Amino acid sequence: MPKTKRPRGKRSRNVTILCEWCGEQRETSRQDTRTCGDRCRARMKFYVDYLGYAPDSIVGPLTGQQGVDLELHRLITQEQRRRAAASAERAAYLARKEV
Numbered sequence: 001m002p003k004t005k006r007p008r009g010k011r012s013r014n015v016t017i018l019c020e021w022c023g024e025q026r027e028t029s030r031q032d033t034r035t036c037g038d039r040c041r042a043r044m045k046f047y048v049d050y051l052g053y054a055p056d057s058i059v060g061p062l063t064g065q066q067g068v069d070l071e072l073h074r075l076i077t078q079e080q081r082r083r084a085a086a087s088a089e090r091a092a093y094l095a096r097k098e099v
Contacts, residue, residue: 047059
């Protein structure tokens, strides 16, 4: 079944937004829309999930330096978790040894 546009009344207005990911203009009926579609929304979510913050400017397709930044962030986070787990194990071992 093809998608159809929802009916619009006399009072409804289209709002032109600028996609925060790719910079493309798009008309929408919602004022709080941030991206132009599912692909850009998924890419932005990936960026935010790994770096922890939304981009400061329009990013575009995730290539080059951003991919490297995300991979470095993943490796650093992984190492921090490993060190925290090792520290917790050491503290637990020392606590058992003192008793």
